[in-house]
Amino acid sequence: MSEFVFKGRLWVLKDDKGNLIEDIDTDQIYHNAYLHITDISEMGRYALGNLEGWKDFPSKAKPGDIIAAGRNFGAGSSRQQAVDCFAALKISLIMAPSFGAIYFRNAVNSGFPVLKCAELEALAEKEHIKTGDRVEIDIRIGKARNTSTGETFQVEPLSSVQRQIYEAGGLFAFAQSMEER
Amino acid sequence: MGYTVIEKIIQRHTQQEVRPGHIVWMILDVRSARDFGGPNVVKNFQKEYGDKPVADRKKTFFTFDLSVPACSLKYADSQQICREFARRKGIKVYDVNEGIGSHVLIERGHAASGSTVVGTDSHMNILGAVGSFGQGMGDVDITFAFKTGKTWFEVPETVKVILKGEFNAPSSAKDLTLFILSKLGTREAALKAVEFYGEPVKELSLAGRITLCSMVTEMAGIVGFVPEANDRFLKEIQDLSGVEYRPLTADPDARYAEEIEIDVSGLTPKAAAPFQPTNVKDVKDLSHVSIDSGFIGSCTNGRTEDMKAAADVLKGRKVKQGVILKIVPATRRVYSEILKQGILDDLFESGAVVSNPGCGGCAEGHIGLTGEGETQISTANRNFAGKQGKGNNYLASPRVVAASCVLGRIASPEDL
Numbered sequence A: 001m002s003e004f005v006f007k008g009r010l011w012v013l014k015d016d017k018g019n020l021i022e023d024i025d026t027d028q029i030y031h032n033a034y035l036h037i038t039d040i041s042e043m044g045r046y047a048l049g050n051l052e053g054w055k056d057f058p059s060k061a062k063p064g065d066i067i068a069a070g071r072n073f074g075a076g077s078s079r080q081q082a083v084d085c086f087a088a089l090k091i092s093l094i095m096a097p098s099f100g101a102i103y104f105r106n107a108v109n110s111g112f113p114v115l116k117c118a119e120l121e122a123l124a125e126k127e128h129i130k131t132g133d134r135v136e137i138d139i140r141i142g143k144a145r146n147t148s149t150g151e152t153f154q155v156e157p158l159s160s161v162q163r164q165i166y167e168a169g170g171l172f173a174f175a176q177s178m179e180e181r
Numbered sequence B: 001m002g003y004t005v006i007e008k009i010i011q012r013h014t015q016q017e018v019r020p021g022h023i024v025w026m027i028l029d030v031r032s033a034r035d036f037g038g039p040n041v042v043k044n045f046q047k048e049y050g051d052k053p054v055a056d057r058k059k060t061f062f063t064f065d066l067s068v069p070a071c072s073l074k075y076a077d078s079q080q081i082c083r084e085f086a087r088r089k090g091i092k093v094y095d096v097n098e099g100i101g102s103h104v105l106i107e108r109g110h111a112a113s114g115s116t117v118v119g120t121d122s123h124m125n126i127l128g129a130v131g132s133f134g135q136g137m138g139d140v141d142i143t144f145a146f147k148t149g150k151t152w153f154e155v156p157e158t159v160k161v162i163l164k165g166e167f168n169a170p171s172s173a174k175d176l177t178l179f180i181l182s183k184l185g186t187r188e189a190a191l192k193a194v195e196f197y198g199e200p201v202k203e204l205s206l207a208g209r210i211t212l213c214s215m216v217t218e219m220a221g222i223v224g225f226v227p228e229a230n231d232r233f234l235k236e237i238q239d240l241s242g243v244e245y246r247p248l249t250a251d252p253d254a255r256y257a258e259e260i261e262i263d264v265s266g267l268t269p270k271a272a273a274p275f276q277p278t279n280v281k282d283v284k285d286l287s288h289v290s291i292d293s294g295f296i297g298s299c300t301n302g303r304t305e306d307m308k309a310a311a312d313v314l315k316g317r318k319v320k321q322g323v324i325l326k327i328v329p330a331t332r333r334v335y336s337e338i339l340k341q342g343i344l345d346d347l348f349e350s351g352a353v354v355s356n357p358g359c360g361g362c363a364e365g366h367i368g369l370t371g372e373g374e375t376q377i378s379t380a381n382r383n384f385a386g387k388q389g390k391g392n393n394y395l396a397s398p399r400v401v402a403a404s405c406v407l408g409r410i411a412s413p414e415d416l
Helices: A081-088 A101-110 A120-125 A160-168 A171-180 B005-011 B038-049 B073-089 B101-107 B124-130 B139-148 B173-184 B206-214 B231-241 B304-314 B332-340 B343-349 B398-407
Strands: A005-012 A066-068 A093-096 A114-116 A134-138 A143-146 A152-154 B023-027 B030-034 B060-063 B092-094 B116-119 B133-136 B150-154 B158-164 B193-197 B223-225 B258-263 B270-272 B280-282 B293-296 B324-327 B375-378 B392-395
Touching: A066 A120, A081 A101, A101 A114, A101 A160, A101 A171, A101 B139, A160 A171, A171 B139, B005 B133, B005 B158, B005 B193, B005 B223, B030 B038, B030 B101, B030 B139, B038 B073, B038 B139, B060 B073, B060 B101, B073 B092, B101 B116, B101 B124, B101 B231, B116 B124, B116 B139, B124 B133, B124 B206, B124 B223, B133 B223, B139 B150, B158 B173, B173 B206, B173 B258, B173 B270, B173 B280, B173 B398, B206 B223, B206 B231, B206 B304, B293 B304, B293 B398, B304 B332, B304 B343, B304 B398, B324 B398, B332 B343, B375 B398
Parallel strands: A005 A066, A066 A093, A093 A114, B030 B060, B030 B116, B060 B092, B116 B133, B158 B193, B158 B258, B193 B223, B293 B324, B293 B375, B375 B392
Antiparallel strands: A005 A134, A134 A143, A143 A152, B023 B150, B270 B280, B270 B392
């Protein structure tokens, strides 16, 4: 059974001036120096390894953690590793105002939840969400709650294709289930 | 209600109704993988599908362009993994001698107008330059495409960009592209298709269209098209690819998310400063920036016309002592053309390093990497922090890169 309600500790990707970082590209998420790696379990240690201020993320992240990022998260290259590195760390989901197109697809195909959240910039700016807060998100209906502060907010729930692929456990499993139908 | 260009192409490749926001299953005419992503595709395929064949080996390709020939043992392994898989499945490999995959697909007639093409290259949408819906995808998508010949796709909205005015040398398609990028940023075209109209783009050659369409990726767009074409372009693309080019036009009543007008009159040479391609400035305002190196090439500016533009600046001149100019032709065909037309000679005599064809340093390939503290001016398409090493990268046209390498500072050919 796929999980739909996630509770986890939040990481808000801000720069040293306290602003939510926009346009984080796939080289900042997973640098091209490690593209030759094909084993997902080896990818976690390089997550955000080229993002100023966040290079020690892999040593701090814990399974079940949730990431909030600025708009156009995952701009740039088509590398699947930029999604898989978070899966390797067992990050449960990523939310951002928008994602790079290829990045978003890659995440959907991997069965890794990526959720658009229009109000994320305002939430981060007003510190209604902060690193270390605990949040609870139901990805079927897009209802989110910061359990540390009681603040509630909305994220876009999974689209139909996204949900089908997620429920199947990824694109390959989904294709398999289509053939069997 | 009529269709935009992208909607027409998708509609020809699906049974489902095509409207922006609809998610459809789309037939793919060509699917490809590079030496980057390719080994992951092979690994996925073997895990998921074992000894089963690919959907259609005639429509499936490997193109090696990143580390060519392999500059590390890892890439040597990666390429050999792909070669052996390709032999078993009967798939054609455009190997390390051929050049940038997306360009090779154009030259070999695999990216016909109106076709759908995917590959493990985020600049695969460059194929919009020849009216093909190219799309970069990750290795899971490409594995699935190899096996089924299909993909799911959310039909994007389309933005219409109408360009007005005219511009002259030394400004080029790259300056035009950087100017448009400075206007659209990463928001206006985000997750949308773009159609470019107006005299400034109608007159663009294939190389110029490639430059413009390649950087739709940096605009965060899905793909860009230039529906209007002159006879010179039609002849150029047909002679190059050997396949008939049928211009694709949008219906008169097609619906656009937005129409944006941009006046390009008096366009001056531009450069994108570190660390965002949208951080575009006038070259004349960067004349204080001294450079250590230059790079001419990449999928954005690696055609013969780009090499000639640089050679015309460099002919009879020398790259400044202490500056290294690195040049990488896009493909073997480009290499052959610059060799036969004497362009290579002009580049070589200026003191430049000219390598075999390929991507260059964009994804840590051979040529174009920077060391800490190094400032490079490059014709490539991205200058993200740390991407090509720890140095600073400025993005500009071949002419500006050539002039800058002669003077040792960021400069326009007019400064020579």
